[in-house]
Amino acid sequence: MAAAALLRRLPAARSPAAALMGARPISDSTTPLTIETSMPFTSHIVDPPSRDVTTTPAELVTFFRDMSLMRRMEIAADSLYKAKLIRGFCHLYDGQEAVTVGMEAAITRKDSIITAYRDHCIYMSRGGDLVTAFAELMGRKIGCSRGKGGSMHFYKKDANFYGGHGIVGAQVPLGCGLAFAQKYRKEDSVSFALYGDGAANQGQLFEALNISALWKLPAILVCENNHYGMGTAEWRAAKSPSYYKRGDYVPGLKVDGMDVLAVKQACKFAKEHAIANGPIVLEMDTYRYHGHSMSDPGSTYRTRDEISGVRQERDPIERVRKLILAHDLATPAELKDMEKEIRKEVDTAIAQAKESPMPDASELFTNVYVKGFGVESFGADRKELRATLP
Amino acid sequence: MFEALREAMIEEMTLDPTVCMIGEDVGDYGGSYKVSKGLAEMFGDLRVLDTPIAENSFTGMGVGAAMKGLRPVVEGMNMGFLLLAYNQISNNCGMLHYTSGGQFKIPIVIRGPGGVGRQLGAEHSQRLESYFQSIPGLQMVACSTPYNAKGLLKAAIRSENPVVVFEHVLLYNLKEKIPDEEYICCLEEAEMVRPGSQVTILTYSRMRYHVMQAAKTLVNKGYDPEVIDIRSLKPFDLHTIGKSIKKTHRVLVVEECMRTGGIGASLRSAIIDNFWDDLDAPPTCLSSQDVPTPYAATLEDATVVQPAQIVAAVEQICQ
Numbered sequence: 001m002a003a004a005a006l007l008r009r010l011p012a013a014r015s016p017a018a019a020l021m022g023a024r025p026i027s028d029s030t031t032p033l034t035i036e037t038s039m040p041f042t043s044h045i046v047d048p049p050s051r052d053v054t055t056t057p058a059e060l061v062t063f064f065r066d067m068s069l070m071r072r073m074e075i076a077a078d079s080l081y082k083a084k085l086i087r088g089f090c091h092l093y094d095g096q097e098a099v100t101v102g103m104e105a106a107i108t109r110k111d112s113i114i115t116a117y118r119d120h121c122i123y124m125s126r127g128g129d130l131v132t133a134f135a136e137l138m139g140r141k142i143g144c145s146r147g148k149g150g151s152m153h154f155y156k157k158d159a160n161f162y163g164g165h166g167i168v169g170a171q172v173p174l175g176c177g178l179a180f181a182q183k184y185r186k187e188d189s190v191s192f193a194l195y196g197d198g199a200a201n202q203g204q205l206f207e208a209l210n211i212s213a214l215w216k217l218p219a220i221l222v223c224e225n226n227h228y229g230m231g232t233a234e235w236r237a238a239k240s241p242s243y244y245k246r247g248d249y250v251p252g253l254k255v256d257g258m259d260v261l262a263v264k265q266a267c268k269f270a271k272e273h274a275i276a277n278g279p280i281v282l283e284m285d286t287y288r289y290h291g292h293s294m295s296d297p298g299s300t301y302r303t304r305d306e307i308s309g310v311r312q313e314r315d316p317i318e319r320v321r322k323l324i325l326a327h328d329l330a331t332p333a334e335l336k337d338m339e340k341e342i343r344k345e346v347d348t349a350i351a352q353a354k355e356s357p358m359p360d361a362s363e364l365f366t367n368v369y370v371k372g373f374g375v376e377s378f379g380a381d382r383k384e385l386r387a388t389l390p
Numbered sequence: 391m392f393e394a395l396r397e398a399m400i401e402e403m404t405l406d407p408t409v410c411m412i413g414e415d416v417g418d419y420g421g422s423y424k425v426s427k428g429l430a431e432m433f434g435d436l437r438v439l440d441t442p443i444a445e446n447s448f449t450g451m452g453v454g455a456a457m458k459g460l461r462p463v464v465e466g467m468n469m470g471f472l473l474l475a476y477n478q479i480s481n482n483c484g485m486l487h488y489t490s491g492g493q494f495k496i497p498i499v500i501r502g503p504g505g506v507g508r509q510l511g512a513e514h515s516q517r518l519e520s521y522f523q524s525i526p527g528l529q530m531v532a533c534s535t536p537y538n539a540k541g542l543l544k545a546a547i548r549s550e551n552p553v554v555v556f557e558h559v560l561l562y563n564l565k566e567k568i569p570d571e572e573y574i575c576c577l578e579e580a581e582m583v584r585p586g587s588q589v590t591i592l593t594y595s596r597m598r599y600h601v602m603q604a605a606k607t608l609v610n611k612g613y614d615p616e617v618i619d620i621r622s623l624k625p626f627d628l629h630t631i632g633k634s635i636k637k638t639h640r641v642l643v644v645e646e647c648m649r650t651g652g653i654g655a656s657l658r659s660a661i662i663d664n665f666w667d668d669l670d671a672p673p674t675c676l677s678s679q680d681v682p683t684p685y686a687a688t689l690e691d692a693t694v695v696q697p698a699q700i701v702a703a704v705e706q707i708c709q
Binding site: 112114143144145146147148149150153155156157162163164165166167170172173174175176177178180181182183184185203204207208210211214215366367368369370 | 408410436437439441442444446447448449450451452453454455456457458459460477478481482486487488489490491492493494495526527529550551
């Protein structure tokens, strides 16, 4: 065993057969692997799920790839913002990648996700592509919202991704409405409404939670607790920062949001619970490396030591890298190569998005109303008055 | 009128299983103005939903459900309470179709009674047309008779756009014979109430009745007013209005909205922009006073426009 491990560390020493076939040595095996989460789950009026998470080598490698892609994308967005190609507000997700990747691994595209403005990576998880994402950030015509939404308004209807919302907390009643529609249509799927520790103090959350519990809606409220609501630390904004307990009569689970396997386990558990029993609150203990947005340096209300400390101890990508290496699923060089490929992919997408045109002037007026459905809107020059039954 | 609205709801909910009703006391209680009486028994709890007193969130939930393909009708027990849901109505309801690049439609109807009632007090006598009129992406209609109430509500439910239907507290008990056959009214069309040749009077909702009362007096005095119920508050039916102004060359707007930033203010601007050359007199507007509605009966009467003031204004314009 030791000899084999030694051999794997020498890049030249591949097995002759593999070298001949040009086969990728990175494991794509789907044999189940059980890994323990970094810490046990803490729960509120419900029995927590087990710490042992079933995954596969292929899944772990996918986790690494997806999170690295998101990390690179967000860092590239940082540079684009500084180069003034992205304007306005830009809220970056680096550090929090494990939440969306773990969530996606536990659910299907039939389940709905809605979030606030830190939505670039969730759009990617839901099947979005780099080009439309960067194009939207730069306000181009081929952007996912045709350049009319911007950083805070990414949506993907065919993947049940409902955005992308700028007003803090307003997306949570919308998310409960999505769950209501799922129940109305007897769809057997759930809705995840993501919000932050800052939004957790909004009244409409409690209103929506009350209604969801009353009507037993399959709604899962996920608090992405990155411990700061812009510049205000959670202990200064919330008398009770145990956000997973805030549901009171609604069960809750606290999860290490930097551990993608824990997130996956929790979301799987939550989905089963929501379909059977109604709403549940998940608190993801996570962290953002950037400030609240690109206008916020992120260091006036927290120390650089804290940020680098989290990066060293809890970085989600590093955790998966260690797991992959510990289980011999790939070599460090292979992972590095993957990261290089990803970097190229992102750079190519940016170049493509940069070349794409701005929206036409006429786009200013399209999509304000849905046209062509029964009755039309006319101005002063309307010639005919007609009501048509659709 | 409440029977007409109720008929509209029953017909649309029977026709289309995705239509549902969300509001306070709409289910078991039958609606505080009886618009949804009996509907919960007919359609079940999942389609006629009694909510807790949480306007912000249940309006938001209505928008979320609409994003996912349902067609909710959200009732504000009084329009004034919908101010609590203003963020949801403005940012989510009005703007999601645009910010998502056309991906999501929000076919929601938001309806409820507003307007000055009988000594209901300041907070229950609000007119929200002016607050919502700037929201892009929203359509607004005001019904005034049982006939147009039913027709407009049906059209609003069928529309793919979010529509706010303004009803009036004092008009719910109006009775009128309406056709048995199915009909809908066009959401963007104004209604010709009394054709005339001398002056165009534009009005909506309850003020229509004050205008018609004044019109009786005016006709006796030898005037010939043309009365149009604009119905569509956003967008304005400038075709009908323009045709009328080109005929009479004088226009008076009579509204229950506040003077400042009201529907009349926008309507006057639209008239000046489009029909300036056709006017022989400045476009005049009679609106409610810019005050919270007082409780005392005499003061409350003085807040809104009364027929005598309309008569005086017409006489002034036609000099």
